[in-house]
Amino acid sequence: MSELRDSHRLFLQSFMSRSVLDAKEVKALYKSSCEKFNEEYITQEDERRRQLAEFVIVINNSIKPFHMEIKKGFSEDNGTNCYCLVSTSDTAITKMASDYTATELEYFKKLIELVVESDVGYIGSVEALNLTESLTNTKKMSKTDAENLLKRMKADRWLILNEGQVSLSTRTILELDMYITDTYPETAKMCELCKKLCLKGQLCEECGVKLHVHCASRIFSKQNQRKCPGQRCNAEWVHDIPSKDVPGSQHVQQENIPSHGQNRKRKAKH
Amino acid sequence: MKRTRQPSGKSNQDELPSGSQSQASQNPSQSQATSLTQAEKAAAKLDQKELELKVNDLVQYLLIMDQKKYPIKKVDINKVVLKDTSNKAFPLVMKRASEKLADIFGIDVIELQDKQKGSYILISKYEIDADKPNVVWPEEDNTRMGLLMIILSLVFMNNNIMQDSEMWHTLKKLGIDPEVPHETFGDVKKLITSEFVRQGYLEYIRQPQTDPSIYDFKWGQRAKAETSKRNILHFVSQMYDVSDPQQWTSQWQDKENEEEMEVSQANSN
16 A cells, blocks of 8 residues: 655645535646656546546545545536545534534534425525524524525535525535435435435436436436336336436546445445 | 534543553553653553544544634643543643644644643645645635735735734725725624634734724734745745845845744754
8 A cells, every 4th residue: 555645645635625626626636736746647547547546545544543535426416526525423514513503503404304305305495594493402593694504504515505496515415425314214315326315316206216317317318218217116217318428427437536335335334 | 603522422432441451551652752751651541542542533623623723722622532531641642643643634733832822723734835826725715815925924024013004004005994894805804803813823912001002913823833934025026026035135134034043943853
């Protein structure tokens, strides 16, 4: 196993200050980390990808004792990749604890509950603001407070606010997927194809099987007869399938940075 | 608001030592300096495994608390991380945690001096070149750091101290008015006189017996640790398009003195 070098440390530091980077940013960061310490940066694509994956594994092995990990995820909206430095301790809200108050975290948990229970993976902003009424914490929260909190959580990349819809960001899904699946084992659905948590996606009305939109397009883009992939279901798949060339969706298989699916298995053994 | 969570709870109860006595008597001798002997005795009561967990908890705690860049107090570390463990274990656990932060994260733990003794800050080992950003930092941080660099430069070029009225006057020329909410920085006066001060980048000291109060700006301890006079001089030279920073005679001398002091300090260690 190769040693941790200055380039790894600088790469890690940048990750710590950013938390979320997309594939392009990761590549640029890797390049500048290598160059700063005069290490070879391979331009040949496949080889570089292999090296970068190895590079991240070295880091992940070193930071594991501190319950940290660089994980790869994808946007449920368009399938593009991104990389997050997440806290893998049992209560992954640790990292947020220094930024948000107890009341705010309670609000956030309630919001997660509503999003998970909705079949579509998002809730309306009015519904989100009304959540303030169900808080039990002694410190009350006004609608204005909630509105500001939503904005702050968007800026911190925990939430996506788009056209009156509130949904969970890739960062939140990566960081809290354990929490979500453990807390809502009945309602949280996994994608039939990639077996990862699926909030936004396409749902089979017959059997309840769910697919990420980009996963669905991987299955169906070349088929004319679209059938639900659920076991013994075979109902017709009625949703629109976007064209297969979703940016980044192909990388999902190619790059071998450990994805959170693998992590789930590892954690389950504890 | 200050709230802290204990990183990765319960582990120390799960790992209650079995036969820890015999183990502990053998392993505390990490050839520490003699000043650690008392701490070693305390640490020896900890099982080696437990000690390792405490060290890891502390690393995690320091990283989380450093996000806001506020100095981290020893009192809080004892309360949150070490808890019921004897407080005498602090020096050893802190020493080990600092080693790990350096080895794995490239971060130095620095204890503040004077009035702020007992507080710690984390500093990257890698100097970030202002003109050639090697790494991507959040945009918000970048703009704030830009403002901070200007303020530090102003103070430095003004013989390391600058009165508040002069600072505001100069910043106004850059479109930054402490009385007017700024598009990017919001309440810019609060940012400069409270946030930067709390983070240890600046000192904002009231001159005694002044009415209305007059304040002075100086470099804070974090600024001294995180950047250098050389770096700032280089930054200023670039802004003024001066190719030879030695043209700033007194500042150059100041920088030289600082570097000499660092060398002699390093030698004496």
